Each structure stands twice: as structure tokens, then as C-alpha cells.
Amino acid sequence: MLILFWILALTCVGASIAMVVTQNPVRSALYLVITFLCVAVFYVMLSAQFLAAVQIIVYAGAIMVLFLFVIMLLNLGAPQALRERGTLQPFFAAVLGTAFVVMLLLSNSLVALSKVRPAAPPEVYVPLGTVEGIGKNLFDPKQPWILPFEITSILLLVAIVGAVIMAKRRIQDHTP
Amino acid sequence: MITTEHYLVLSAILFTVGTIGVLVKRNPIVIFMCIELMLNAANLTLVALGRHFGQVNGQMYVIFALAVAAAEVSVGLGIIVAIFRTKETINIDEVNLMKF
Amino acid sequence: MSGNHGDILAYVPLLVLIGVSTAIALAMVVGSFLLGPKKPTAYKATAYECGMTPIGSARERFPVKFYLIAMLFIVFDIETIFLYPWAVTYRAQGYDLKIFYFAEMLVFVAILFVGYFYILGRRALDWDESERAVARDPISPEILAPRPPIRFGNEKSGPVRRLPEPAHVPAYGAVSQEERIAALTSRRE
Numbered sequence: 310m311l312i313l314f315w316i317l318a319l320t321c322v323g324a325s326i327a328m329v330v331t332q333n334p335v336r337s338a339l340y341l342v343i344t345f346l347c348v349a350v351f352y353v354m355l356s357a358q359f360l361a362a363v364q365i366i367v368y369a370g371a372i373m374v375l376f377l378f379v380i381m382l383l384n385l386g387a388p389q390a391l392r393e394r395g396t397l398q399p400f401f402a403a404v405l406g407t408a409f410v411v412m413l414l415l416s417n418s419l420v421a422l423s424k425v426r427p428a429a430p431p432e433v434y435v436p437l438g439t440v441e442g443i444g445k446n447l448f449d450p451k452q453p454w455i456l457p458f459e460i461t462s463i464l465l466l467v468a469i470v471g472a473v474i475m476a477k478r479r480i481q482d483h484t485p
Numbered sequence: 486m487i488t489t490e491h492y493l494v495l496s497a498i499l500f501t502v503g504t505i506g507v508l509v510k511r512n513p514i515v516i517f518m519c520i521e522l523m524l525n526a527a528n529l530t531l532v533a534l535g536r537h538f539g540q541v542n543g544q545m546y547v548i549f550a551l552a553v554a555a556a557e558v559s560v561g562l563g564i565i566v567a568i569f570r571t572k573e574t575i576n577i578d579e580v581n582l583m584k585f
Numbered sequence: 586m587s588g589n590h591g592d593i594l595a596y597v598p599l600l601v602l603i604g605v606s607t608a609i610a611l612a613m614v615v616g617s618f619l620l621g622p623k624k625p626t627a628y629k630a631t632a633y634e635c636g637m638t639p640i641g642s643a644r645e646r647f648p649v650k651f652y653l654i655a656m657l658f659i660v661f662d663i664e665t666i667f668l669y670p671w672a673v674t675y676r677a678q679g680y681d682l683k684i685f686y687f688a689e690m691l692v693f694v695a696i697l698f699v700g701y702f703y704i705l706g707r708r709a710l711d712w713d714e715s716e717r718a719v720a721r722d723p724i725s726p727e728i729l730a731p732r733p734p735i736r737f738g739n740e741k742s743g744p745v746r747r748l749p750e751p752a753h754v755p756a757y758g759a760v761s762q763e764e765r766i767a768a769l770t771s772r773r774e
Contacts, residue, residue: 310487311486311487314487314491318491318495321495321499322495322498322499322502325499325502325503325522326502328502328506328515328518328519328522329502329505329506329509329510329515329519334512334514334515337515337518338518341518341521341522344499344522344525345525348525348528348529351492351495351529351532352529352532353596354487355492355532355533355535355536356536357532357535357536357544357547359544359669359670360528360532360544360547360548363548363551363666364551366662366666367551367555367659367662367663367666368521368525368551368554371555371655371658371659371662372521372554372555372558372659374655375558375559375562375652375655375656375659376514376517376518376558376562378651378652378655379514379562379565379566379652380514382566382651382652383514383565383566383569398509399509402505402508402509403505405505406501406502406504406505409501409504410497410498410501413497413500413501414494414497418493419490419493419494422489422490422493422537423490425537425538427488427489427536427537427538427539428537428538428539428540429536429539435536435539437535437536437539437540437541437544438532438541438544440669440670440673441670441673441674441677442541443541443544443545443548443670444669444670444671444673444674445674446541446542446545447545447548447667447670447671448670448671448674448686448689450682450685454545455689457549458667458689458693459689459692459693459696461549461552461663461667461693462664462692462693462694462696462697463696464552464553464556465552465555465556465660465663465664465696465697465700466696466697466699466700467556467560468555468556468559468560468660469657469660469697469700469701469703469704470700470703471559471560471563472559472560472563472653472656472657472660473653473657473703473704473707473709474563475560475563475564475566475567476563476566476567476652476653476656476709477653477707477709548666548667551663551666552663552666555659555660555662555663556660556663558659559656559657559659559660562652562656563656566652
């Protein structure tokens, strides 16, 4: 399991860095798919099976298709379309990013976490995130998830209206 | 043995890469991808901590975060397309006015 | 490897499936690369476009309609994510809880149906931009402008003439677009 973790972690981080570094938006999208797939496998390892399936269906499937659509729609596939200017920015970004990671690692949360024993040893299978487990928790009247669930539908409604308005709007002349 | 700390460090690194991407890139679509990466890193933290405490609640948060992410992507990409149709460019440095 | 792996072993078939499908795909690509004869000509190197000569670049802009449908698909994809756990747990509940579950999902789906009817009302899923569809939408001026007559090259006596517009329709530019649309789409009494 540990070997699997390291392989996936290196793939995941490498793909995400490649996504930022590459100049071609289509390639970034494909690298992002690799990252999403690795995260999905991590979900399985963390006994969140339903989330893993959802991750692949929604993120790696639908959202990436949408990204590619927009890239094609705006015709940005050509790499010279948005060439980043050669500045020192990447260098500073790398330095600041390393500092940020170190800061996150030195923060108190990891120390605090080490004082709490995990409920189950990391390699023991616990049936947490099956479809059944999620459903029992999500729709149970004794759990606090009912209101968020209903509000999510309003959020999706707003997304529908926003998407339709944005796409159907025609550009009109303001000159009389 | 994989501990929860492994996952937390991994998601910290992923989050940082996403942050750098948001700051450095000039293509709003790639910026959106980096935001998605940051959301995924946060989701990974939630799932790992939920596993640590043996609770399913972390995964609940992730499901709602997914719904928010989908809504955000659909409206955000709509805005990008609208900007492109108005200004014929989506370079983030040239789109700095609320109204033209 | 220590501890109880339990149901994680249930994922072994999945792993085998992934492995086999990857191996088959790789074998096809590598096999055709190694075994296939390669005599490239300029004509063979062109893109295959159903036998036609390729026109223009493959990187073209798509109409916005495609992207709007993809966007709406994602929103309803999220809806199904909530429907799966609901459907799995619904039958296991007692009678009272079943009613509660049903009401919960009914409210959720009802609110999303408002969005669905909004999509239908705005005709966001329509493919044709025919006269009727155009007349209901805000109109872009170039659609309504009088077009130059189309020449086919085989005319004997000058270009094909446009039919004159009915007398009750005001000239282009004389009145606002809305009045012109109304006059064009309404029947003469």
C-alpha cells in the first residue's frame, strides 16, 4: 500500500506541476485529468468509494470536457495564443510556493493531529463511504445535512440560470 | 504504513501548486483549472481527516463542495465566453475593467 | 501489509480490468507500429476527413450551443450524484421514513425542475435558429438587414431578384428593429 501511495503521490504532484508549467491549455487540461484520477484512487484508499466514482464521473468526465470545450470554443489550442512573458515571476513563484508548503507543514495542525489516535488503523478497511453509508447519512432526519441538500438544489438552479443568461446573451450596440 | 499525515502533506503540496498556478498564469481557463486543483486538495484533506476520526461527515462536505465546484465552473466559464465575445481577448491582464 | 484488508480485496477484479484494457490498447498501438508497413506519401499524410479533401484547420471555433449543452449537462450530473445514494437507501427505510425521504427528494427535484422549465422557456436547447426562434429572442441586426441577392452564375437576365417585401412593412432602418419584426411576423389584416 505504501508503494502504491508513493507512486500515486509522485504522479499526482508531477502532473499538477506540469499542468502549471506547460504553455498549452489543452495539455494542462489533460494533466489535470491525471491529477483527478490519482485523487480518485486516494479516495478509494481512504475508503471513500462513492466519492471516488463521483470524482471520476464529475471531475474527470464532465468538468474536463467542459474545459476542453471552452478551449476549443475560444480557439486557444495554438500554443502561441497566450504566451507568457519571460519574467522572473516563475522563479519567485517557486520560492514563495516552497515557503508556503514549509509554513503549512510547520503549522500546529500536524502536531495537534499526532496527539489524536486514529479511530481505525490506516490499513484497516472501514465501510465509511459506500453508496449506502453516504445515503444513510445524507438523508437521515437526525443528521444536519437536509438543509444543505435542499439549498444545493437552489445553487444548481442559480447555476442553470447564470449559464443560460451568459451564453444566450447577444452583444448589442449601445449606439442609438 | 500510510498515516493521515501523508495525505495532509500531499494535499498541502497540491494546494500550493494550485495557488502558484492562480498567481502565475494569464489564461483564465488554466486559472480555473488551478482553482479546481485547490478544491481537490481541500477535498482530499477532508476525506483523510474524516477517515482519521472514523466519521463519514468529511465525505459529506466533499459532496457539497463538488456541487459548488460544478456550479462555479459552469457560471465561470460562461463569464469567460461572454468576456471573449465582448472583447475578443481573454488575457487576464487586459480584462481589468468592470465596464468598457 | 498488516491488518484486515476485508472488502478492499473486492477491488482486485477492477484492477484486473484496468490492467487488461490497458494491455490490449497498448498491444494494438505497439503492434501496428512494429508490424505495419510504412510508406508515407504526402497524400497519405493528410488528415482523413471521410474521404474528402480536408478544408481548413481542425482547430475551429464551435458554436456556443455545444458548450451551453455541456454546461447544463454538468448541473444535471450533480443532481444524479444525489439521486444515487437516495435510490440505494430508500428501500431499506420504514414507512414513515420513506415518506420523509420521498418529500426531501421531491423538493430537490422540484426546484431543479424550475431550472429545467427556464431552459425550455429560453429555448436554450433549440438547435435551429429559424424565423420563429429568432423572432422570440433578442435579435441581432445583421439577421434582419436586407441581404444582397445571391448569384448562382447561370442567370440569363441579371441577378436573382429578392421578392419585394409587403407594403405594410416599413423599410430597414426607418423604424426600430422590434417594430420591423412585428410587422414581418404578423399577418396582414
